[in-house]
Amino acid sequence: MAEYSKDELLQLFKRISAYVSVKMSNLFTIASLKLDAFSVGALAGLAIAVVFTWKIFPSSPQRRQPKRQPSRASSSGVNMQTATVESSGASASSDDSRAQHVVDDFFQPVKPTLAQVVRQKLCEGRKVTCCLLGVVLEETSPEELQKKATVRSSVLEVLLEITKFCDLYLMERVLDDESEKKVLSALEEAGIFTFGGLVKDKVLFCSSEHGRTSFVRQLEPDWHIDSNPEIISQLARFIKYQLHIFPSRPERLASNVFSSTSMEHFFGCV
Numbered sequence: 001m002a003e004y005s006k007d008e009l010l011q012l013f014k015r016i017s018a019y020v021s022v023k024m025s026n027l028f029t030i031a032s033l034k035l036d037a038f039s040v041g042a043l044a045g046l047a048i049a050v051v052f053t054w055k056i057f058p059s060s061p062q063r064r065q066p067k068r069q070p071s072r073a074s075s076s077g078v079n080m081q082t083a084t085v086e087s088s089g090a091s092a093s094s095d096d097s098r099a100q101h102v103v104d105d106f107f108q109p110v111k112p113t114l115a116q117v118v119r120q121k122l123c124e125g126r127k128v129t130c131c132l133l134g135v136v137l138e139e140t141s142p143e144e145l146q147k148k149a150t151v152r153s154s155v156l157e158v159l160l161e162i163t164k165f166c167d168l169y170l171m172e173r174v175l176d177d178e179s180e181k182k183v184l185s186a187l188e189e190a191g192i193f194t195f196g197g198l199v200k201d202k203v204l205f206c207s208s209e210h211g212r213t214s215f216v217r218q219l220e221p222d223w224h225i226d227s228n229p230e231i232i233s234q235l236a237r238f239i240k241y242q243l244h245i246f247p248s249r250p251e252r253l254a255s256n257v258f259s260s261t262s263m264e265h266f267f268g269c270v
Contacts, residue, residue, distance in 0.1 A: 117268050118161045123241065125222030128162055131212065132172035132183060134227035135245050135263055145172075145179040149186040154264045156190055161267075163196035171204040171215050180205050225263060232257055 112120070122128065134140045136159060138150040162168050170187075174180055184200060192198050206212050213231055216224050217238055225243040226232055232244045236254040243266060244252075244259045252259055260266035 114157065114267065114269065115161050115164065118158065119165065121267055122162070122166065122223055125166065125241065127167045127169075127219065127221040128223045128225065129169045129171060129216050129219055129221040130225040130263075131227060131231075132170055135225055136170065137172075137183070137186070140227075142173055142175045142179065145174055145182060146176065149179070149182040151186050151190040151192075153190075154269065155262065156192070158264050158267050158269055159192060160196045163192070163198045167202075168196075168198055169202045169204060169215075169219055169221070170198070171206065171212055173207065173209060173212060174205050175207075229253065 138152050204215050223241045224239045227245045233253055242257045
């Protein structure tokens with residue numbers, strides 16, 4: 001390779017530069033002559049797109065760092081953190097569950113009292129007549145009353161509630177005076193005359209079933225409670241509501257007649 005001086009090298013660089021400049025100028029001139037209006041518009045659009053893209057994405061995304069494998073210490077730390085999150089989640093879930101139970105208990109329908117049920121069932125009736133045999137007493141026939149009279153303990157609470165806001169009359173057919181005494185004694189021992197609003201004068205006795213029917217029609221109660229289906233049928237036209245007490249709970253005898261196996265069952269005490 002020939003050796004050149006500094007001046008010669010400088011002159012050579014200038015010539016090469018001038019040559020390149022001319023060639024480039026000619027290239028752009030030829031290119032510009034061959035470009036039509038569509039190509040110029042396309043280039044202009046491309047330039048605008050490049051500038052717009054540069055404005056939106058001013059910096060290139062950083063190189064993704066290689067994923068590093070966690071060490072044992074960091075793995076245990078993650079496990080502890082996960083356990084903490086799970087524990088806190090379980091605690092939050094438990095708190096939510098307790099809070100839900102509190103809300104459910106708060107919004108549970110309040111069970112009505114017996115007094116409220118009695119008022120509702122009797123439709124605010126103010127006068128009630130009721131037979132004794134098979135309803136208030138355990139005995140079911142006048143013949144049994146000649147031996148003993150026993151007040152049913154399960155019906156006592158309902159009976160006392162009725163006497164608090166209703167004018168109650170009890171009545172029954174008996175065969176002799178001794179039966180009357182037994183019945184009155186049993187009612188007194190049960191506390192009906194003491195704790196309720198019932199008086200002995202409102203316990204009526206008769207010698208026939210027809211006599212009981214006459215009592216009810218004369219008193220004109222809002223409700224009559226009886227265990228005899230014949231009396232219930234006879235009174236259906238005259239009494240507003242009736243409750244038929246019968247062990248097998250028969251079909252309703254009329255639209256204004258209700259049926260139940262016992263008076264306490266009708267009022268929801270059992």
